[in-house]
Amino acid sequence: MGTSLLFRLAPELRRQFGTFTTRQARDRGVGGPRLTELLRAGEIERLYRSVYGSLLYPDGADRRWMAAQLAGGEHTVISHRAAAHLHGLTYTRTGRRPDLEMSVRRGSRRFSSTVRIHTQVPFRPSDVVEVGVWRVTSVAWTLSSLAHDLGAGHTERAVGAAMAAGKLSIEQVAACVPRFRFCAGVQILRDLLHRLSPELRLTRSEAERLVLRLVREAGLPEPEVNLRVVDAAGRVRELDLAWPEFGVCVEIDVHPSHDGTIGRHRDGRRQNDLIDDWRVLRFDDLDLQFDAPTVVGTIRRSLARAGADI
DSSP states (O other), rough: HHHHHHHHHHHHHHHHTTTEEHHHHTTTTTOOOHHHHHHHHTEEEEETEEEEETTTSSOOOHHHHHHHHHHHHGGEEHHHHHHHHHTSSHHHHHHSSEEEEEETTTTTOOOOOEEEEEOOOOOOOGGEEEEEEEEOOOHHHHHHHHHHHHHHHHHHHHHHHHHHSSSOOOHHHHHHHHHHHHGGTTTHHHHHHHHOOOGGGOHHHHHHHHHHHHHHHHHOOOEEEEEEEEESSSSSEEEEEEOOOOOOEEEEESSGGGGGHHHHHHHHHHHHHHTTOOEEEEEHHHHHHHHHHHHHHHHHHHHHHHTOOO
């Protein structure tokens, strides 16, 4: 009896290393009472809530990874070193099969103690790809998430090898950088991007024109460009774009003087001296080129909070 019931699930069992979900079983006519029969008969075992495994198939890493992926559902993605392994990326220190790492939404269910979980904001469609039966972070996202752990040298070699293999483009790396702005490895990515593709770096005037165009296309109030003001320390400052009636300004960090420790220190002091009278929004060249909707949305929210009718 048990074997005949499992035969109905043969396509799923073959494709999923001997695992299946209650929904898949129900679609094949193996409902709750029959699953209970199979459990009692020792034909299957419960791996996670709503995920089972046939004891006719051997245990192994593929089976455990698949069970976790099925348990997590559509919002769970294999990521980090596990994703690098599945992508076959070189120079990522993944010679042996790593432990399973998955990125999940906040509040997701508990997984086995052998699964390392990363809490992740919702992915965009381009962030997730299929590698065989696996739902995996894209090559660009995977290498971006590993940059800090790998270090500059390994990251550069991994990116170079992936580009040579046709798995990655420099534009895909650049598109990830703004979204990793708060991660420890973002400076490694920025430095790498500027070395590999210096033409991606905007000049200050080009950046100002781009922000002005974005603002106009979004129907936001017209800003003043290169407005001169006196800061809290009594110094004359020039704001890239400003809405003085709302106390909002935009500073664009793309000029070479913004690079390095001294440049960042000077920018920090400049912002501190302006903060009493202005809400200072800072964007860099990668924000402008690859995350323009966020730039516009941030400006819109700041103007709205200041009383702009938008």
